[in-house]
């Protein structure tokens with residue numbers, strides 16, 4: 452039996468795999484209500500872009516990309532972006548309080564419904580907590596019912612914030628990160 456994938460941070464040399472998983476994600480039938488970029492935009496990026504993106508995701512203090520690795524291939528990903536007060540977020544909004552935003556969430560069809568997303572989000576939460584975050588925040592399209600269902604299952608709840616981005620109506624959801632050592636701490 453194939454072992455369950457391990458959620459881990461990407462490594463510096465893995466830029467081609469980072470690129471390939473992003474290309475898989477933006478080709479998904481749900482991509483239009485999931486991602487802010489298109490296949491054409493991602494395909495137009497050159498190697499130096501992916502090397503730079505991966506360096507930040509692997510080593511950065513303000514960004515980390517996690518992947519679900521079966522040992523043979525990657526079957527999911529989630530990225531955390533730490534936001535300082537006053538910074539601009541990925542939608543160019545001014546950040547009003549420090550945040551840990553989860554973006555670029557994707558699970559390959561072969562591994563949906565298997566707990567991969569939960570493992571990725573737990574890895575993201577642990578990394579963000581080590582940087583002082585007390586919650587994870589994310590945006591999800593109002594029509595992306597599966598993603599909303601998956602996030603609720605993973606402990607996220609709507610914050611009440613709703614807005615329109617380049618892909619249409621979105622809602623914000625968040626999940627508290629219990630202090631280390633709390634009874635329900637992860």
Ligand SMILES: CC(C)(COP(=O)(O)OP(=O)(O)OC[C@H]1O[C@@H](n2cnc3c(N)ncnc32)[C@H](O)[C@@H]1OP(=O)(O)O)[C@@H](O)C(=O)NCCC(=O)NCCS
Pocket residue numbers: 479481482484485486556557558559562563564565566567568590591592595596597598599600601604
């Ligand atoms: C979103 C995504 C990461 C979720 O991962 P997943 O492994 O498919 O999620 P799960 O199957 O564990 O959970 C989905 C939940 O929503 C429920 N669900 C599925 N379709 C649904 C629908 N149309 N309406 C309501 N709930 C739905 C499922 O029943 C499941 O809940 P359950 O396990 O209690 O039955 C994955 O589907 C994906 O990569 N989708 C394409 C890209 C995407 O949308 N990314 C998110 C961008 S914000």
